Amino acid sequence: MHLRAFRRSDLDTLYEIDQACFPPGVSYGKGELAGFIAGRGSRTWIAEEGGQIVGFLIADRAGLRAAHIVTIDVRAEYRRRGVGRILMDAAEEWAREQKVEVIYLETAEDNLVAQRFYQTRGYTKVEKVEGYYANSRAAWVMAKSLKAGG
Template structure:
């Protein structure tokens, strides 16, 4: 599969993207894991969140919503790459943007939740240095558990637990 990076452009979210992003989210996740319109609108619109849209030749190939939480913690709320654009570097480019954003704000770590049965995502995150921290039973409304995965940023060492 060819790499999309040369043609790929990341830009900030625009209100006119909303319907397309919601459709992509519905296609990316099963019921109970995907977001309702209201949930997605709330996450994108939150004052502490940022949304990046990946475009290839004017077509939306994916997006990522990240939030800033207390204690200098970043949170990947969702990352969604359209199926036909996967394995071409789109997800990596979106994560690079979110991690740069977190580093510029001197966040200590980035955390995320991913479904226990989402092996591709776990492989994707592990390849970027995210570690499985703990599992939350029945995290999603469809009953599936989630792994909390964490990446420590910069030279910050882990907090003693």
């Protein structure tokens, strides 16, 4: 498994993976994904194994002080093999290079696997946002300090 940069030809596959990873109302439309990837200050990592995309992560900047994980998606059959960890390591390294103080994300209130995944990496719940998703589901905002010693 290795990481590489996004190519325009990846978009259909990323959309397919996102649709499989999330329920309707939480998953993104293809145009939304393309918009996030093309956004100013945004960065996308592709995890590839044997020529197949097995996961991806999109991050962006949120002002001067924060980086934001837009989404992290790993194909179900490749989970619990460290793909998510490697994608998050890359995003956090990028965020540290940007000299931001904090990295944060939103995750569905009922996505206990993702909450566990982030907690093992030092993220804590900072705020619950009711009706965050299009399906009106609530989200937890989870954040991790990137300050020295944080």
